[in-house]
Amino acid sequence: MQDSGKNNYFSRLREIPPAVWALGLVSMLMDISSEIIHALLPVYLVTVLGTSMLTVGFIEGIAEATASITKVFSGALSDWLGKRKLLAVIGYGLAAFTKPIFPLASSVGWLVAARFIDRIGKGIRGAPRDALVADIAPANLRGASFGLRQSLDTVGAFLGPALAIGLMWLTANHFQAVFWVAVIPAFLAVGLLLFAVHEPKRPQGLRGARSPFSLVELKRLGLAYWWVVGIAVVFSTARFSEAFLILRAQAVGLPVTLVPMVLVLMNFVYALAAYPAGVLSDRANRITVLAMGFGLLAAADLVLSFTNGLAGVAAGVALWGLHMGFTQGLLATLVADTAPPELRGTAYGIFNLLCGLAVLAASVLAGALWDGVGPEGTFLAGAVFTGLALALLALTRRIAPTVGQTPKSA
Template identity: 30%
Template sequence: MREADASDGQAGGKALPLEVKAWGVASFFSDLSHEAVTCVMPALLIGLGAGPVSLGVIEGLSDALASVAKFLGGKSADTFRRLKPWVVGGYLLTSLAMPAVAWAKSWGWILGLRGAAWIGRGFRSPMRDTLLARTIPKGLEGRAFGLERAMDQSGALLAPLVAAALLFWGWSVHRIIVLTLLPGLVCVGVVAFFVKEHPRPRRSFDSESRAPVSKVFRHYLFALGVFGSGDFAKILLVLWALGPEASEGAPLATFGRAALLYAFFNLVTVASAYIGGLVSDAKGRKPILVTAYGLGALGALVPVLASPGWVTGAFALFLSGCLVGTEESVERAWAADLAGDRHGHAFGWMHTVNGMGDLIASATVGWLWETTSAEIAFGAAAALMGLGALLTATVPERSRAISPQ
C-alpha cells in the first residue's frame, strides 16, 4: 500500500499529455454532432407518427449492434498492431450516417441509419480507449478518462443548446440534422492529424496476453450487466417530462424547451465526469461508482413518484446526469485497473456488456410504458439499477499501483 500511495502522490504532480487533450477535443466534436440529432429525435419521430416504443427500440437495438461491434473492436485492439486507421474509420461512419437521418421517411429508416452509426461508434470505442490508455501516466487513469468524458459531455451539452436556439429561430428539424455533418467531420480531422498511433509491441502477442480475464473482472462485468439492464437511455426521461405536450401537432418551441432540458442533463454529466474520475483516483473506484449508481436509481424513481413536468423532469435528469457522467469515466478507469496489459479485451467486454444492458433497458422501458404505464416502466428500471448498485459494492477493488495477478 505504501507503493500505491507513493505512486498516487507522484502522479498528482504530473500534467496530462497533450494527446489526452486531443482525444478530448475529438470527443467534444463527435458528441456535438450525434447528440444534436439525438435531442431532436423525439420531434422527428412524433412527426412520423411514432411513439415511446419506437424510441426505445431505436435506442436499444442501436446499442445492441454497438455492443457486438464493441466486442469485436475490443478483441481487435489486442491483436491489431495499428489501431488508428480503424478509429478514424469508425468516427467517419458515425459522422456520415447520423446526418443522413434527415432524409428518413419512416422510423425504420432511422433505426437502420442509427444502427450503422452506432456500429462505427462501437467498433472504434474500445480501440480509442486502448490508445488513450497507452498514453496515460501511471496513477492518472481516472483523471485522464474523466477529462476525455467531460469533453465528450461538453459536446453533448452544447448540442441541445444549439438545437434549441435553431428551433426557436425557426429552423426545421431536418435542417438541423444536416448541419451536424460539420462537427462530425471536424472530429475525424482531429483524430486523423493530431492523435498518434501507438503500435502494440510484437512481444505482447504471447500466451500470457491471450489468457482469460480475471475472476475479479468477470465479477465486475456481471455487476455492470445487472445495473445496465435497468440503465435506460435518458432521452426517455425527456419524453416523459413533456407529458401531454408530446403530440404530433406540438409547436417547435415545445421541443426547443425539451432540448434545453436535455442540455441541463448534459451539463450535470460534464461536471460529474471529471469530478468523479478525479476523486476516484484518490478515494477508490468502488465508492464513487456505487454512489453514482444509487443516484441513477433514484432518478428512475422520479416518474414513479411524481407527475410529468419541467421541474420533475429536471430533477430526474439531474440525478441521472450525476450517474451518467460518473459511470462513463469511473467504469473505464476501473476496467483499466483490472485489465493488466489487455486493455482492448477488457474495454471490449465492458462496452459489450453495457451495450446489451442498454438494449434490454431502453426497449423494455419503452415497451412497458406503452403497454402498461410509465410508473411500471421506470419502476422496473429503478429496481434493476438498485440491485446492480448492491452487486457492484461486492466487487473487490484492487490497488491501482499494483498489476493484477
C-alpha cells in the same frame, strides 16, 4: 486544505497527456454533430418524410444493436493488430462521411442506410478509442483521464440538442440547413484525430493476442475483470433509456417544445461531474466512488417515482446526470485497471456489448412496467436493481479484492 484540493484538481488537468485531451475533443465534436441530427431526425422522419412511429422505432433499434455488436469485433481486432488509432480513424471517418447524406436524402431508405453506417462507425471506434485512452494515460491519472474524456464527450451531448433548437429557430425550421451545419464538426473531429493523436509505441515484451476470442485468451482476462463486467451488467439493468426521463417530464406537464431541455439538463450535470469523479477515484478506492454513483441513481429513481411536479422531475433528472458522471467513466477505468494491456480492446468490446444488451432489456422492462403500473413502477424497479448492484459491489473485497485499488505509476 481547500486551496490544496483545488490546486490538485487543476494540476491533474495539466498533467493529463495532450492525446487524451485530443481524444476528448474528438468525441465532443462528433457528439455535437450527431446530436444535432439525432435530436431532429425522429421529427423529420414523421413530419417531412411521412414515416410511421413504428418505422422510427425500427430504425433506432437496429442502429443501436448494430453499434453494440460491432464494438466487440473492433476491440478484438485492435488487440490482434496491436493498433488502436487506425480503427478509431475508420470509425470516426465512417460517421463523418454519412453526415452529408442526411440533408441530401430524399427517401427513408437513404436515411436508414446513413443511420446504419453511422452506428457501424460508432461501433468500430468505441472499444479501440477507450483502449487507446488506457494505453496513453499514466496509471495514477487513469481515472482523471477517463473522466475528462467522458466530460468532453458529454459536453457534445448537451450542446448538440441545444444547438439544434437554436438553429431550427434561426433557419425557421429548415431541417436540411441545420443538417448541413452538423457536417462541419464531424469532419473537424476526424482531422483532429488524424493530426493530434499519436498512438504510443507498443511496449517491448508485450505479447500479441492472436485469437482474442479463444477460451485461453478470455480466461486471461481474469476474475477481477469478469467481476467488474458482472457488476456493470446488473447495474445496467437499472439504467434504462433516458427516453423515460422525457416521458416522466411530459407526464407532469412539460410542454413538447421544451422536451429537449430534459436531456440538456441531464448531460450538463453529467459533464460537470465526470472529471471530478475521475480525479476522486484516483485518490480514493474506486469502489467507494462507484458506490456513491449507484446511490445517486437510487435517489434519482425514488425522486422520479414520487414527484408530481416539474421541480421534482428536474431534481430527479439532475441526480440521474450526477449518477452518470460518477459511474460511466469510472466503469471504463475499472476495465482498464483489470484487463491485461494486450487484451484491452477485447475487454472493452465485451463490456460494451453486455452492458448495451442489459440497457436494452431494462428499457423493454421499463416500458412494460410503465404500461402496466405507471411511471412509479418503472422507477421503483430501477431502484431495486440498483440496490442489487450495490449488494454485489459490497462483495467485491471478498470476491475480487484487487478491484478498486488505485494503481500507482511506475
